[in-house]
Amino acid sequence: MSASVKKNRFTNPYISPLRYPGGKRKLIPLIADLISRSQPVPLFVEPFAGGASVSIGLLEAGCVENIALSDKDFLVASFWKTVFSARATELAEMVLSAEITLDNWKMIKRAQPSTEIEAAFNCIFLNRTSFSGILNDQAGPIGGQKQQSEYTIDCRFNREKLASRILELSELQERVVFVECQDYAQTFDQVRQTAFCQDRLDQVLWYFDPPFFEKADKLYRHTFNDTGHLLFRQLLRHIEGHWILSYDDVPQARHYYSGDPGFARVNLSYNARIDSNERLSSSEIVVSDIIAELRRRQGQGCIPAMGEVLSLKGFQETISDNALSERCSERAV
Incomplete structure (x- = not known):
């Protein structure tokens, strides 16, 4: 095996x-x-x-x-396209250097990405910082808009593990x-x-x-x-x-x-x-x-x-x- x-x-x-x-x-x-x-x-x-x-x-x-x-959602499809491509390392580096703040969440939530690499990063950022991983427009940030919960917006964003997993999966392309x-x-x-x-x-x-x-x-x-x-x-x-x-x-x-x-x-x-x-x-x-x-x-x-x-x-x-x-x-x- x-x-x-x-x-x-x-x-x-x-x-x-x-x-x-x-x-x-x-x-x-x-x-x-x-x-x-x-x-x-x-x-x-x-x-x-x-x-x-x-x-x-x-x-x-x-x-x-x-x-x-395949997926009809441009963010989701772009994420997997990038993971299983030569740009996986670039995406992993973006994940490692990501600043997980409420202001960035709001900015990315409003964004209309025009490239697959941008959409791929926005996908994993919003997925890992939004309630239950929901990408729908109605979903709010983990910890709420006031960030007064014991679970803050960055609690599900383990940069090292996520970047490592992206690189690991890219080897299957x-x-x-x-x-x-x-x-x-x-x-x-x-x-x-x-x-x-x-x-x-x-x-x-x-x-x-x-x-x-x-x-x-x-x-x-x-x-x-x-x-x-x-x-x-x-x-x-x-x-x-x-x-x-x-x-x-x-x-x-x-x-x-x-x-x-x-x-x-x-x-x-x-x-x-x-x-x-x-x-x-x-x-x-x-x-x-x-x-x-x-x-x-x-x-x-x-x-x-x-x-x-x-x-x-x-x-x-x-x-x-x-x-x-x-x-x-x-x-x-």
Whole structure:
């Protein structure tokens, strides 16, 4: 196993330099296990990249060979474009020398960056100094406008760790097929046209984490309305390759997807417990054609049916992060 895989931990809080609302870091072991029980993944595509924790965690662990990212938010897309480019060192130096003050926060909040490097820096600055990492215009600074809280505006901005992580991730750039600022439909088209994917579109694995159904307008700069959620569901039915979808567990999402044979509810409080009998305190919906196929081929026992429970906490005690990494790496060889 490579050194990067050995040191990988899916629970590492710095998998992504970005603190992203609705981030799915806790789902990585579950997704890694699904991959290990399916086919090798030459390309893992995340069209709603956000913090990109899932893509990065799987790539570093050797669970997938390459990744492709896109996001409609110019700040987010610019950040990942820069991280996986020759300008990553420049961005890391900007992070190291950043002055974290309320005045700078206000100035950057108002800014309209015209270059990708400027947008990349503004992204990580605002993400690390705003409440819950929210980039939406409504989000205020950590500690409030009067900075009277015990948590001040710089409490989440560890310059050294962030700069180091940016440089570490930049070393993976040869395994990043593309990063684009675009919507999911444009990403579908780009993957189809990418020479890398010719003759193996059926091996591509898509991971979708669309904007929430509820309160999305308070969290993100680009969201779906009801029509947008419906159009996405319709397009999902025609996708080439395998796919995994995660959504906030709300009645609308269950209405759309509970009839799918790959539907499951995941309790994030337990780092993923599937349970459909009760309203979970911190829950997520996961739907995947891989889950549906495993249930069909291996029976309901391999992935619990509705009403049964899969405790990923217990699962992680049995199959450690390193063991999953080894299994994924073996599949990639």
